[in-house]
Structure formats: structure tokens, C-alpha cells
Amino acid sequence: MLEVSVGSSIxxxxxxxxxxxxxAPEVQATPVMTQExxxxxxxxxxxxxxxxxxxxxxxxxxxxxxxxxREEGLMLYRDMTLGRRFEDKCAEMYYRGKMFGFVHxxxxxxxxxxxxxxxxxxxxxxFCSTYRDHVHALSAGxxxxxxxSELFGKATGCSKGRGGSMHLFSREHHLLGGYAFIGxxxxxxxxxxxxxxxxxxxxxxxxxxxxxxxxxxxxxxxNGQFFECLNMAALWKLPILFVVENNKxxxxxxxxxxxxxxxxxxxxxxxxxxxxxxxxxxxxxxxAAAQRAIERARAGDGPTVLxxxxxxxxxxxxxxxxxxxxxxxxxxxxxxxPIKALAAQLIGAGLASAExxxxxxxxxxxxxxxxxxxxxxxxxxxxxxxxxxxxxxD
Amino acid sequence: MAETLxxxxxxxxxxxxxxxxxxxxxxGEDVGQYGGSYKVTKDLYEKYGQWRxxxxxxxENSFTGMAVGAAMTGLRPIVExxxxxxxxxxFNQISNNMGMLRYTSGGNYTIPTVVRGPGGVGRQLGxxxxxxxxxxxxxxxxxxxxxxxxxxxxxxxxxAAIRDNNPVLFFEHVLLYNLSEELPEGDYxxxxxxxxxxxPGKDVTILTYSRMRHHCLKAVQQLEAEGVDVxxxxxxxxKPFDLETITRSIRKTHRVMVVEECMKTGGIGxxxxxxxxxxxxxDLDARxxxxxxxxxxxxxxxxxxxxxxxxxxxxxKAATQLKSGSF
Numbered sequence: 224m225l226e227v228s229v230g231s232s233i234x235x236x237x238x239x240x241x242x243x244x245x246x247a248p249e250v251q252a253t254p255v256m257t258q259e260x261x262x263x264x265x266x267x268x269x270x271x272x273x274x275x276x277x278x279x280x281x282x283x284x285x286x287x288x289x290x291x292x293r294e295e296g297l298m299l300y301r302d303m304t305l306g307r308r309f310e311d312k313c314a315e316m317y318y319r320g321k322m323f324g325f326v327h328x329x330x331x332x333x334x335x336x337x338x339x340x341x342x343x344x345x346x347x348x349x350f351c352s353t354y355r356d357h358v359h360a361l362s363a364g365x366x367x368x369x370x371x372s373e374l375f376g377k378a379t380g381c382s383k384g385r386g387g388s389m390h391l392f393s394r395e396h397h398l399l400g401g402y403a404f405i406g407x408x409x410x411x412x413x414x415x416x417x418x419x420x421x422x423x424x425x426x427x428x429x430x431x432x433x434x435x436x437x438x439x440x441x442x443x444x445x446n447g448q449f450f451e452c453l454n455m456a457a458l459w460k461l462p463i464l465f466v467v468e469n470n471k472x473x474x475x476x477x478x479x480x481x482x483x484x485x486x487x488x489x490x491x492x493x494x495x496x497x498x499x500x501x502x503x504x505x506x507x508x509x510x511a512a513a514q515r516a517i518e519r520a521r522a523g524d525g526p527t528v529l530x531x532x533x534x535x536x537x538x539x540x541x542x543x544x545x546x547x548x549x550x551x552x553x554x555x556x557x558x559x560x561p562i563k564a565l566a567a568q569l570i571g572a573g574l575a576s577a578e579x580x581x582x583x584x585x586x587x588x589x590x591x592x593x594x595x596x597x598x599x600x601x602x603x604x605x606x607x608x609x610x611x612x613x614x615x616x617d
Numbered sequence: 618m619a620e621t622l623x624x625x626x627x628x629x630x631x632x633x634x635x636x637x638x639x640x641x642x643x644x645g646e647d648v649g650q651y652g653g654s655y656k657v658t659k660d661l662y663e664k665y666g667q668w669r670x671x672x673x674x675x676x677e678n679s680f681t682g683m684a685v686g687a688a689m690t691g692l693r694p695i696v697e698x699x700x701x702x703x704x705x706x707x708f709n710q711i712s713n714n715m716g717m718l719r720y721t722s723g724g725n726y727t728i729p730t731v732v733r734g735p736g737g738v739g740r741q742l743g744x745x746x747x748x749x750x751x752x753x754x755x756x757x758x759x760x761x762x763x764x765x766x767x768x769x770x771x772x773x774x775x776x777a778a779i780r781d782n783n784p785v786l787f788f789e790h791v792l793l794y795n796l797s798e799e800l801p802e803g804d805y806x807x808x809x810x811x812x813x814x815x816x817p818g819k820d821v822t823i824l825t826y827s828r829m830r831h832h833c834l835k836a837v838q839q840l841e842a843e844g845v846d847v848x849x850x851x852x853x854x855x856k857p858f859d860l861e862t863i864t865r866s867i868r869k870t871h872r873v874m875v876v877e878e879c880m881k882t883g884g885i886g887x888x889x890x891x892x893x894x895x896x897x898x899x900d901l902d903a904r905x906x907x908x909x910x911x912x913x914x915x916x917x918x919x920x921x922x923x924x925x926x927x928x929x930x931x932x933x934k935a936a937t938q939l940k941s942g943s944f
Contacts, residue, residue, distance in 0.1 A: 349690065383723025392722035399689060400722060407709055410679040414686020421692060425668035426639055451679035458674070612724040613759050615782035 274555035276479055277471040280486075280500075281532045281559065286568065287508035293574045299506050300569065300580060302341055303333040303562045304587045306358035309367060310537075312591045313357065313374060317541050321599075322374045326388045329358040331504075331536035334561035335468050336362045338509025339436050339529070342517060349397045349435040351412035354389035355468075356401030359438055364396045371594035377601035384604040385612060405439075406448035409465070412437035413452045416463035416526075434462040434520040436513075442473025444487045453528070457494040462520035464513065465491075467530045468503065474539040475547050488530035496526050503531030504559040507568070534559070624794040626768040627657045627733075630775035631695065633804065635665055638693065641779055642669045644680050645697030645734075654699050655735060655794050681707035681732070685714040689726045693779060698734030701788065702748040707732075715784040716759040731778045733787035737828055737878055738926050740792070744914035747922075749879035751788055751855050755888060762856040763809055764788040764827040768798040770853065773807030781809060788855075790828045812859035814866070818848035820940045822866040824889060825876040826852040829927065833876055836932035843933075845940050855885055860896060863889075867897045872939050874906035878926055881909035903942060908935055 271282035291299065310328040317326050329336065332355075340350060340362035352359040360370050365381050373380025374388055381393045389403040399415055402408030415435040422431035443449055444467060456463050467487050471478045479485050491498025497519060501512040509531055516527035534556035538545035569575040611617050621629070635641045642665075643658055649672035652659035662670040673680040677698070684694035698704040704711065715728050738747040751762055761783055765771040771789070778785040815830065816837060825833045830851045837847050848866050852858065867873050873893060875886035886907040893905055908927045915925055 351686075380723070382721065382725065385723045386721050390721045392725040394689075394722075394725040399686065400718065400726075402714075404709060404713060407682060407713060410682025410710065411686035411689070411714060413679070414683040414688070414692075415690045416686075417683055418687050418690040418692050421642065421668050421687070425642070425666060447676075448679050448682070451674070451676035452683075454674060455676070455679065455683070612720045612722075615719065615727040615729070 270551070270555050270558075273551040274549070275471075275552055276485065277469070277532065277534075278552060278555045281502060281504065284502035284505065284508070286564070287502070287505050287511055289507060289568050289572050289574070290511070291507060296565070296569045296574050297579070297583065299337055299341060299510070300562070300565055300575070301583050301587065302337040302362055303506060303565065304584055305361055305367070305590065306333040306336060307562055308584070308587050308591050309357060309361060309370070309594070312595060314537070314541060316374070316595065322388070323376070324387055324389075325354065325540050325542065326374070327355040327540045328537045329355055329535070331556065331560070332468055332470060332533045333358060334506035334509050335438070335466065335503050335531045335533055338506045338531075339438075339464065339466055339513040342510050342513040343434060343436060346395070346397055348433050349399055349412070349415040351399040351408045351415070351435065351437045352391070352401045353408060353439055353443075354401060354403040355440075356389065356391050360391045360393065360396075360398055360401075363393070363398045365391065365393045365398060367590055367594035368597040369393070371598040372601050375598040375601070376603070377598055378604045379597070379601040383612070399435075406443045406446035409437050409439060409443070409448050409452045412463060413456060413461060416456065416461040417459070419462050420459065432462070432521045434464065434517050436464040436466055438466045438468060440473065441467060441469040441471065441478045441487065442476065442481065443467075444490065445482055453491070453494045453496065453526070456526040457496040460523060460525035462523075463526045464516045464520065465526060465528045467528065468533055469530055470533050470535045472535070472539065472548065474543065477547075486530070488528055491528035496528065498528040498530070500530050500532065503533030504556070504561045504564065506561055506565055619799070620797040621768050621800050622794065623765075623768040623771050623789075623796045623798075624655050624657050626772040626800060627775050627789070628659055628661070630772045631658065631779070632661060632664070634776055634779040635661065635669065640691060640693045641695065642671065642687075642692055643695045643697065644671045644673055644684055646673060646675055646699045648672060648697050653697060655791075658697070677703050677706035678710055682710040682714060684730050685710060685718065685728055688728045688730045693729045695731045695733060695779065698732065700746050700791075701734045701736035701750050702745055704732065704734070704750060705748075705753070708753075711754065711760070711784075711786070712757045716757040720759055727782050728784050729782045730784045731775075731787050732784070733775070733778075734789060735791040735794070736788045737790040737792065738910070738915050738922065741917055741919050741922060742791070743917050747915035749910070751786070752879040752884045754786055755856060755885065760784045760786055760856065761809055761854070762786045762788070763854055764790075764852070766790070766793065766827055766830045766851055766853075768796055769800055770807050770813065772800060773805050774809060774853070776804075777806040777809050780806070785809065788827060792828055793831075807853075810854045810857060810859060812853050812862040813851045814848065814862065815851050816847060816849040818846040818870070820846040820870060820872065821936050822848045822850060822870045822873040823876055823932070823936065824850050824852055824863065824873065826855060826885070827878060829876045829878050832927065832929050833932055835929040836936065839929070839933050840936055843937060845936055847936060852885075858889060858892060860892065863893070864896055864900075867893065868900050871900055871902040873901070874908060874935055874939055876908045876927055876932055878910055880912045881907060882912050884909050903939055906935055906939060908932060
């Protein structure tokens with residue numbers, strides 16, 4: 224029997240009309256409009272339309288209110304700047320032949336790592352990342368020297384030169400690791416959340432309230448482990464945040480070409496858990512949403528799917544020719560640079576001066592430069608220890 | 618002391634270790650209220666509660682990965698594969714994360730986990746439920762692999778596996794759960810890395826494991842009558858092999874054969890004979906032999922199934938020929 228193909232003849236937009244979810248989002252997908260109508264729209268809306276559906280979802284958001292103190296604002300600015308400058312230095316070092324293999328940079332997505340991780344308790348809560356993990360590690364507190372050393376394959380790296388760019392680990396900083404296969408980190412993160420609940424409910428340790436954040440991308444949300452873990456997390460009310468960094472592109476596969484329901488946060492409803500869509504270019508919005516989710520998790524109210532709409536400013540990896548993304552799309556997202564946005568807010572509200580922010584950048588540049596000189600001077604792993612770390616006793 | 622069935626020996630081991638260490642827990646399909654498909658966790662749910670004996674949804678890769686994350690953060694999970702074949706669905710978590718993560722993390726984390734369940738060819742269970750995954754998982758670095766064969770070693774090895782700080786793949790056999798034996802008294806454990814000399818002999822060394830130990834014992838009875846003095850070794854540890862016990866035996870008998878239930882290609886015997894060739898080449902008076910299953914999916918038909926795996930009469934014939942040098 225022949226059946227109508229949903230993807231081709233009905234189309235995604237018309238299929239949305241059949242959406243059974245009653246709790247309609249405040250953000251509506253921009254309807255298809257005529258040229259005449261479009262001309263009357265403000266320039267930003269026109270830019271979003273030209274930049275595609277992912278941009279249109281973001282365009283509906285307005286900046287979150289500035290609810291942080293001066294200290295918090297500067298801390299967030301500092302953390303995002305560290306992420307950005309560190310990654311820029313990685314690109315430079317890669318092209319100078321100092322680091323090898325696949326290197327995936329985080330530029331553009333800083334508001335997500337900073338917004339979530341800096342809302343959590345360092346060395347208490349747990350973090351789980353992917354192959355794009357440098358900045359999660361930095362935000363979790365792994366020193367830049369240890370991360371850069373790892374990228375150089377040195378003995379002083381956080382994974383002792385055994386892991387590389389996609390496999391950063393630090394038990395000290397509760398970084399469960401960078402996992403390079405799509406989706407495989409989510410069950411590991413679930414395990415950390417399970418331990419938190421186990422200690423409280425099976426062992427009677429009332430102080431056990433750690434929360435785990437699992438970071439992954441839009442492409443992962445079409446993988447079975449995502450759904451299996453959403454189910455178990457909701458079933459057992461585990462203290463976990465599923466943080467989706469929806470940057471639209473799974474290497475060269477555009478999100479709307481890969482999934483039947485592009486609004487990932489809505490998938491939470493199928494598991495009876497909280498789901499939230501957030502402007503992933505707005506660190507204050509991410510922080511506020513993360514705080515709500517963390518509060519639920521700590522209170523024993525279970526998991527949350529946090530879909531952060533974001534964008535990577537560089538290709539998938541430094542080996543990606545980046546031939547598929549349109550200039551209009553890149554231009555739209557460049558306008559939403561999360562670091563510039565926070566700087567404007569802090570200055571606009573009188574919480575910081577341009578000079579102060581510049582001084583932070585200078586400090587960060589020195590920290591990143593120090594990480595490079597440290598990594599360059601660091602020893603290679605001892606060849607006689609090639610087989611060390613296979614077994615727990617060694 | 619009364620005799621104990623093998624599944625109860627495993628159950629007792631898990632019960633004793635759960636009582637001894639509150640971090641020990643069990644994850645798996647139907648391990649809790651149902652008591653396990655082969656009753657290896659019978660009544661433990663009632664005794665230890667829903668968190669320590671966790672009934673999981675049917676999501677092998679995810680609950681195995683969850684065990685990895687739980688182990689990284691302090692627990693000591695035992696994962697049951699309702700049938701070991703199902704763990705093909707968890708291959709990624711077992712390989713990438715249980716096996717490799719400690720190394721990849723530069724020693725940041727340890728993964729104290731046991732993955733256990735029934736493997737092997739049963740009675741007409743069909744191809745998918747008749748798998749010998751020990752060979753598939755053999756190349757994964759960082760995991761120990763053991764195969765139990767008697768109630769005594771089942772209990773002692775299970776306790777050792779739970780206490781070990783490394784991931785252990787623990788193979789039981791679907792046709793051995795009802796073996797019965799009187800167990801040693803008290804809190805004993807068996808070494809995970811030591812083979813067992815089941816019967817000393819001087820003519821031919823037979824290396825085997827799991828259910829094939831019992832096929833070999835049947836063959837040995839007949840071989841005794843025919844004047845072939847077999848040294849029968851149960852490997853117990855499939856990774857790493859107990860090379861010391863193996864080479865000591867070969868230096869005595871100068872003749873060796875492997876009897877295994879896994880398929881011939883890429884099997885346990887393939888690796889074993891490669892090692893024997895490297896370590897004992899000059900000690901051998903005859904080329905080493907492998908008696909393995911056919912390289913085919915296990916057929917449903919009972920007669921065809923019997924032809925797929927090695928039978929005692931084939932062991933008798935091969936050992937006789939090996940002794941007489943007619944191979």
C-alpha cells in the first residue's frame with residue numbers, strides 16, 4: 224500500500240496544524256507570507272526570514288531582564304570571554320600544527336555553557352559533554368592549562384594526553400567527560416543523576432542533592448538514547464537537565480531535514496516532564512531557565528529538557544569546509560553574539576564600563592596565552608606508561 | 618550441607634555482597650519484582666528495595682550506560698543481560714565507556730561494574746538467543762571476561778567480580794543454571810584470573826570453558842577407558858588468559874586442543890592458539906587443535922543445533938588422534 228510521504232507532499236508547516244500538544248508555545252512559527260506583507264515587517268524580521276526557520280524561532284525572543292548583580296554579570300562575561308578566546312587560540316594552534324585530530328569549537332554557543340554551568344554548584348553538581356567540550360570543561364573549572372595541555376597531547380592534560388579534544392575528563396571538577404559518539408554521554412549523565420537519588424533514597428543521605436547537566440546537540444535528539452533516557456529520567460524523577468544546544472546543524476544535516484518535530488523542547492511533554500525553549504544567545508535567559516530547572520531537580524521534581532536555540536560561528540570542526548550554511552543565516556546569528564549582547568546590557572545598565580570589560584578581555588588573553596606556553600613547555604606522556612590507566616589498580 | 622543450584626549460588630553471592638556493601642546495586646530487565654528471568658535475583662527486590670534492585674525499561678544501551686555513570690560517581694552496579702545476546706544492543710556502552718573510559722580519561726575514573734547473564738547455545742532457542750558474545754567482546758580493552766561452569770565457581774567468581782574495581786563481563790550458561798553441588802562453607806571468593814585444573818593428566822591438554830567443561834568431562838570418562846590421560850583445564854578467565862597454568866600444562870603434555878562453544882572464526886580458541894604458538898611453539902609435539910562451533914547462526918532444529926556445537930564423541934576422537942599423532 225502506498226502512503227503519503229509526510230516530509231515531501233504535506234510539508235512541515237502544514238503538519239504543524241495537526242500538532243496535538245495543547246500547551247501552545249508563546250512563540251509561533253512565522254507563517255509563510257507574501258512578498259507584499261514581508262516588505263512591511265521590520266528589518267530584523269526580514270533578516271530572520273532570509274536566515275531560515277531556526278532564526279525565525281529565535282527572532283521571537285526579546286532580551287531577558289537584567290536580574291544579575293554586577294559581580295554575577297562580570298563573572299558571566301568573564302566565563303564567556305574565556306570560552307571564546309580559548310577557542311580562537313585553539314584554531315590558531317591547530318592551523319600552526321600544534322594540535323591534531325578532530326577539533327570542534329564552541330564559538331557562538333558560549334551563553335549555553337556559561338548560563339547553565341555557572342548556575343550550578345562547582346565540584347558538587349555533575350557535567351557531561353560531547354566532542355565539543357572545551358568550553359564546558361573551562362566553565363566547570365578545569366584550568367585552561369590542563370585543557371590546552373590535553374589538546375597538545377601532553378602529560379599535564381586533564382586526561383593525561385590519552386583523551387584529546389573530544390575526551391576531556393576531570394573527576395576533580397565533576398566533568399564526567401566529553402563523549403564523541405552521538406548520544407552516548409546521556410546515559411552516563413543519567414547514571415550520575417541516579418547516584419544522587421540513590422544516595423538520598425536508598426542510603427538515606429538527606430544531603431545528597433547533586434544535579435547533573437547533560438549537554439548535547441539537535442542531531443542527538445533523533446537518537447534512541449535521548450528518548451530512552453528521557454523516559455527513565457522522568458520515570459524515576461532523576462535530578463538531571465537535558466540541555467539541548469540546538470545550533471541547527473548536525474555537520475551538514477539541517478535540523479528541519481532530520482527531525483519530524485523541530486521544536487525539541489516539546490518532546491519533553493511526551494514523557495510528562497518539563498520542557499522549555501530558551502534564547503541560547505542570551506546568557507541571562509539561559510541562566511534563568513537553568514535556575515528554574517535546577518530548583519525543580521533539587522526539590523525532587525525531576526528532569527527538564529532545556530532547548531537552547533543557538534548557533535556555531537565556525538564549521539562543525541576545523542576540518543569542515545562549511546559549504547552549506549547561507550551567508551544570510553550566518554549574518555543573522557552573528558548579530559546575536561552572546562558576548563556582545565551581555566556587554567551592551569552591562570554597560571547600558573551601568574553595571575560595568577567598557578574599560579572594565581576590556582580589562583577582563585586583557586586578563587583572559589593573558590590566561591589563554593599562559594595556557595599555551597604552559598602546554599608547549601609541558602612534558603610528553605612517558606612512553607613507558609603507554610599501557611597505564613587500563614586497569615583501576617594502575 | 619545441602620546442595621545448591623547454580624542460579625542460587627549466584628543469588629547468594631549477590632545477596633551477600635549487597636549486604637556487605639551498600640553501593641552494590643542491580644540494574645536490568647525484570648530483575649526486581651519478577652526476580653530475574655532465571656531467578657538469579659529472586660527476593661532481592663523485597664529485601665533491598667526498588668533503588669538497589671532496579672527494574673529497568675527495555676533499553677539495554679541506555680541502562681548499561683547508566684551503570685557506567687553510576688559507577689563513575691561511586692556505585693557498584695551489576696547489570697543483568699536478560700540474555701547476553703541482548704547486550705549486542707549495549708555494545709557501544711560496554712566497549713567505549715566501560716572498557717575504554719578509564720584509559721581515555723587518563724585515570725580520572727574507575728568503572729567498577731559487573732555485566733552478567735546467560736549466554737551460550739541452549740535448547741532450540743533460535744539464533745539470536747544462542748550467542749557466544751565472549752568472542753565478540755574479546756578485543757575490547759579494559760574489561761575482564763570470566764565464564765562460570767559450576768555452582769562453586771559461580772558463587773566465588775561473582776563475589777570477586779563485584780569486589781573488583783574494573784568492569785567484568787560475567788558469562789553464565791543458560792543450560793547450567795540447574796547444576797547442583799555442595800558449596801564450600803563461609804565467605805569464599807575465587808580468583809578472576811586463574812584457570813582451574815579440573816583433572817590432571819599427562820597425554821593431552823584440553824582447554825575449555827563454560828558448558829563445554831561438562832562435555833569434556835563426559836569425553837574424559839571414555840578417554841580414560843581408552844588409555845588417554847587428559848589434563849582438563851577450565852579457563853575460567855577468558856581475558857586475560859591464565860598463561861601460567863596453560864603453559865605449565867603444555868610443557869608437561871606437549872599436546873593441546875581447545876574445546877569451545879563459540880564459533881571458530883575470531884573465537885576464543887583462535888586467540889588462545891595464537892598465544893600458545895608464541896609461547897610454547899618448541900614445547901609442542903603436534904599441531905594445536907580447535908574444536909569449535911560451526912561458523913553459522915545457530916539453527917532452531919534440534920538435530921541441526923547439535924551438529925552446530927561440539928559433542929563429546931568428537932572430543933574423544935580428536936584427543937585420541939592427537940595422542941597417537943594421527944592428526
